[in-house]
Amino acid sequence: MAYIKWLIGKINALIYARVSTTDQANKGFSIDSQIERCKERAIKKFGYKESEIIVLVELGGMGDDPNRPALNHALYLLERGLGKKFIVLHPDRLTRDNTLQGVVSRRIWGMGVDIEFIEYEVNPHDPESMLMFNIQGSIAQYNKAKIHANSKRGRIAKAKKGELPSFKSLYGYKFNTKTDLPEYHEDEKEILLEMKDMLINEIEL
Incomplete structure (x- = not known):
């Protein structure tokens, strides 16, 4: 808290950058690109120095989630008097829920x-x-809902055909896009097999 008080008057802008899991493949929404463009605006338009800017990054934060660590920390800092400007690439980087956007x-x-x-x-x-x-x-919220619905429909269709739907993350495995099948993640395989062995032994007891 003492450090925050010391920064009051020294920080003029907070930059907030976010990518969700699906956004990470989109170069237009890359973290580096967002930060670079926001810093450029802060420096060129408002005349701020880099030392007067704090950057908060949300990795994998979903746009309709109100409990994002970086966003909540940004609000915490703003409430304590840090920053005159809150700089974000686009409203859908702040949120993809119309109600949350308003709040x-x-x-x-x-x-x-x-x-x-x-x-x-x-x-x-x-x-x-x-x-x-x-x-x-509202459009951002609609687009997010459509993407979710289309992805769900695609996974169900693959499952009905006896194919394995792709997955984002499953410990011990990685998805091979060429064979369309999961395979062991070599860095995690040993621990995964130990976990399976522990589970089997526990069940037998």
């Missing part, structure tokens, strides 16, 4: 902090701008 953005604006989106302009004092902001939030 988070109003909370930030309520602190007297400006939200600067690199790829989207919004004015909280302009009704038409806020209307478009809310519509954008």
Whole structure:
């Protein structure tokens, strides 16, 4: 807490960057790209120095999850007076849920902090701008729901054909995209086999 008080007046901008698991394959949403563009805006438009900027990164954080560590920490810092600007690449990097978008953005604006989106302009004092902001939030939420529904439909279709649906993460295995089958992850195989052996022995007892 003492360190945060020392930083008040020295930090002018907080940058928030996020990728979900599905976004990581999209170069346009890479963490490095987001940070670079946000820093460029902070330095060129507002004249901030790099030493006056704090970057918070959310790796694998889903856009509809309100309990993201980096986002919650950013709000914590803002509430304690760190930062005049909260800089994000696009509203869907902040959230992909329209209700959550309203809650988070109003909370930030309520602190007297400006939200600067690199790829989207919004004015909280302009009704038409806020209307478009809310519509954008609804579209982002719809797109996320469609992606989820299509992925689920694809997994079910593969399972019905006797094929193994792909998976994001399963300890001890990796998915071979060429054979369309799982195979042992060599770095985790030994521990996985030990776990299986322990489970079998426990059951026999």
